[in-house]
Amino acid sequence: MCLGIPGEVMEISEEDGVLTGKVRFGGVSREVCLACVPDVVVGDYVLVHVGFALTKIDAEEAARTYEILLELAGAEEGLS
Amino acid sequence: MRYLDEYRAGDVCKRIADAIARTTTRTWVLMEVCGGQTHSIVRYGIDRMLPSSVELVHGPGCPVCVTSLEMIDRAHAIATMPDVVFTSFGDMLRVPGSRGDLLTLRSRGADVRIVYSPLDALEIARKNPDKRVVFFGIGFETTAPANAMAVHLAKREGVSNFSMLVSHVLVPPAMAAILQTKGNRVQAFLGPGHVCAVMGLGDYEVLSQRYRVPIVVTGFEPVDLLEGVLCCVRQLEQGRAEVENQYSRTVAHGGNRAARELTAKVFDVVDRKWRGVGTIPRSGYRLAPEYSAHDAERLFDVDTIVTEESAACISGLVLRGLKKPRDCPAFGKACTPQTPLGATMVSGEGACAAYYQYGRHPGATLDKPVAMGEDDVL
Numbered sequence: 001m002c003l004g005i006p007g008e009v010m011e012i013s014e015e016d017g018v019l020t021g022k023v024r025f026g027g028v029s030r031e032v033c034l035a036c037v038p039d040v041v042v043g044d045y046v047l048v049h050v051g052f053a054l055t056k057i058d059a060e061e062a063a064r065t066y067e068i069l070l071e072l073a074g075a076e077e078g079l080s
Numbered sequence: 081m082r083y084l085d086e087y088r089a090g091d092v093c094k095r096i097a098d099a100i101a102r103t104t105t106r107t108w109v110l111m112e113v114c115g116g117q118t119h120s121i122v123r124y125g126i127d128r129m130l131p132s133s134v135e136l137v138h139g140p141g142c143p144v145c146v147t148s149l150e151m152i153d154r155a156h157a158i159a160t161m162p163d164v165v166f167t168s169f170g171d172m173l174r175v176p177g178s179r180g181d182l183l184t185l186r187s188r189g190a191d192v193r194i195v196y197s198p199l200d201a202l203e204i205a206r207k208n209p210d211k212r213v214v215f216f217g218i219g220f221e222t223t224a225p226a227n228a229m230a231v232h233l234a235k236r237e238g239v240s241n242f243s244m245l246v247s248h249v250l251v252p253p254a255m256a257a258i259l260q261t262k263g264n265r266v267q268a269f270l271g272p273g274h275v276c277a278v279m280g281l282g283d284y285e286v287l288s289q290r291y292r293v294p295i296v297v298t299g300f301e302p303v304d305l306l307e308g309v310l311c312c313v314r315q316l317e318q319g320r321a322e323v324e325n326q327y328s329r330t331v332a333h334g335g336n337r338a339a340r341e342l343t344a345k346v347f348d349v350v351d352r353k354w355r356g357v358g359t360i361p362r363s364g365y366r367l368a369p370e371y372s373a374h375d376a377e378r379l380f381d382v383d384t385i386v387t388e389e390s391a392a393c394i395s396g397l398v399l400r401g402l403k404k405p406r407d408c409p410a411f412g413k414a415c416t417p418q419t420p421l422g423a424t425m426v427s428g429e430g431a432c433a434a435y436y437q438y439g440r441h442p443g444a445t446l447d448k449p450v451a452m453g454e455d456d457v458l
């Protein structure tokens with residue numbers, strides 16, 4: 001139910017004063033309401049739930065935390 | 081796909097699982113709150129990658145499961161009224177109420193339609209001004225902004241034939257109810273990542289301090305879930321009880337302000353009855369009085385509904401982490417996804433249905449998790 005899928009914003013437009021856009025998920029794209037991510041730009045990744053972007057995915061934070069994760073698991077392995 | 085594939089890497093999962101095993105010195109019971117996490121855990125066999133001393137119990141986080149029988153019967157009653165188009169997320173349609181499910185009702189001629197988004201239901205209303213279009217507004221805080229937006233736009237545009245039957249539920253009061261349950265076994269939580277993407281961490285910091293319980297806000301992919309478990313076990317082993325954010329690529333500390341404000345404008349907090357659990361104070365949303373013209377409960381006069389649950393079903397204990405699906409004598413026998421007796425079997429995200437689907441029931445011929453990397457996200 002709370003499934004959210006990360007997708008890449010391909011186009012942004014405004015319909016009746018509501019920010020909307022086309023978001024691509026792998027090979028599929030669909031119309032998504034972007035009203036709650038007002039600073040979104042084309043190329044950003046957003047987390048989409050029931051046709052609605054909940055948040056932007058923070059690319060730098062993702063890279064940083066994944067690096068830490070790998071170090072963490074690796075470092076512990078070295079200690080054992 | 082970016083942000084999915086790297087979080088399903090089998091070798092990384094193995095390394096984190098090894099780190100968990102090395103960190104654990106005694107037994108711990110962790111609960112994942114969200115049904116999406118339960119589904120991923122059973123689907124990928126995450127629980128079976130953990131040392132036997134770390135037990136995962138499954139939380140109440142499936143809104144489809146916990147929607148009360150009375151509300152499903154109310155939906156049923158509204159869907160049979162003249163000129164009504166009843167719209168809903170697909171997984172709500174097969175949930176049996178006392179008078180059967182909505183899918184069966186559709187086969188008997190009622191206009192019941194599956195929509196992907198509440199905004200699609202609003203579009204049906206715009207295109208069919210002679211019909212009364214009702215959307216079954218269920219979900220946690222994750223779904224609330226989209227539902228709020230549909231009602232907000234309907235009011236703004238004057239789409240008077242659109243209404244919502246609201247049965248929203250909220251996560252923090254349910255976690256508090258679990259922690260207050262006599263015999264509670266839960267020592268730490270994997271927090272609901274997408275709920276927190278909207279609402280932020282504030283409520284969880286209050287819970288963590290009040291009950292001295294570690295809460296690690298966690299994503300939904302195998303790497304996320306294992307890292308969440310590792311963070312929980314570390315806190316428990318070190319005697320800490322804090323909120324940590326494993327899912328920081330998606331969850332900001334304050335959540336999404338625009339989404340929170342929209343939700344707060346359209347909905348008011350109310351007491352809500354949870355199927356299998358009972359009424360939890362201040363644990364749901366209803367439409368604020370300003371939006372009452374779009375409130376299906378007010379617009380459609382439905383008689384008082386009284387319902388009874390199956391006596392055999394132990395879903396209330398499963399939802400609070402006190403029992404596992406296999407502890408129930410009816411599991412996989414009298415109770416299956418085709419003939420569910422209670423909350424946790426009615427949707428794929430319920431613990432019992434997830435166990436059944438991935439072959440963990442009596443007489444199953446397949447008892448094997450899905451390989452990492454297999455993908456059905458859409």
